[in-house]
Amino acid sequence: MSVFMIVAKNLRKQYGNLEVLKGVSLHIKKGEVVSIVGPSGAGKTTLLQLIGTLDKPTNHDYVLKINNTDLSRLNEKALSKFRNKEIGFIFQFHQLLPEFTALENVAIPAYIAGFSKIEADSKAAKLLEHLGLKDRLHHKPAKLSGGEQQRVAVARALVNNPSVIMADEPSGNLDTENARQLHQLFFDLRDRFNQTFVIVTHNEELAEMSDRKLLMRDGRLIE
Ligand code: ADP
Helix, strand or coil: CCCEEEEEEEEEEEECCEEEEEEEEEEEECCCEEEEECCCCCCHHHHHHHHCCCCCCCCCCCEEEECCEEHHHCCHHHHHHHHHHHEEEECCCCCCCCCCCHHHHHHHHHHHCCCCHHHHHHHHHHHHHHCCCHHHCCCCHHHCCHHHHHHHHHHHHHCCCCCEEEEECCCCCCCHHHHHHHHHHHHHHHHHHCCEEEEECCCHHHHHHCCEEEEEECCEEEC
8 A cells, every 4th residue: 555645657748749748747635725837838737647647658558547547558437437536626607507407517537436316415415515615506507606616616526525626727817815825725725634636736825835835847846
C-alpha cells in the first residue's frame, strides 16, 4: 500500500511532432491541496486530463495509480466506472446540465454509480445544504449566480466521495470575492474530510495558499 493518493511516473503526450508532456512524474498524498501553475501552453491541462483519466499518455512505459489502483491496466469500461466513483471534476465553466435542477445535476453521478433515486437525491440535498445552497435545490443553472453555479459543480464533484478532486481553472470565471469563497471552500473540505485536490490555476492567491505548488514549463514539472 502506497501512502500516496496519486502516483504518476513518466507521463508523455505527443500530438504529431509536438511533444506536450516530456515525461512528467508526481506524487500526491491524501489530504493535500496541490496547485499546478505555469505559463499558457506549458501542458497543465493536458497533465490534468491524463491524471484524471480523461485522456491517455502516448507512451506505454508510464505508471498511473490513484488510491492504489493501477489505471494503466484498466479497459475503457472499468476506467469510466473508476472515474465516476473516484474522481470529481471542476472546470472553469461549471458544465452543469442546463435542463436539470441543481439537485438533479448533483445527483446524476450518484445515479450512475448505482444509488437509488432516493439515496442519490438525499446525498445531493445534504451536500448542497452544506455548501449553503439550501434554497437553491430546485433552481436550474441559469437561475443561479456564477458563484452558486460553481458551488453546485463542487457538490457534483463530491457526491460519490471521490479519492481526489481535479479542478481546471475553477475560479477563472469568478470575481475576486466569489473566487475567494470558492478557494476557502476547497480548504474547508480538506480540513473536514481530508479531501485531496489537484488544481490547475492562474490565481496567485490560490497557488500560494496550497500545500504545494508545482511549476510546469515546456512540458516538464520544475518543483
Ligand atoms: P496549458 O494548460 O498549460 O495552457 P495545454 O495542456 O492546454 O497547456 O496545452 C499544451 C500544448 O499542447 C499547447 O501547445 C496546445 O496547443 C497543445 N495541445 C493541447 N491539446 C491539443 C490537441 N488536442 N491537439 C494538438 N495540440 C494540442
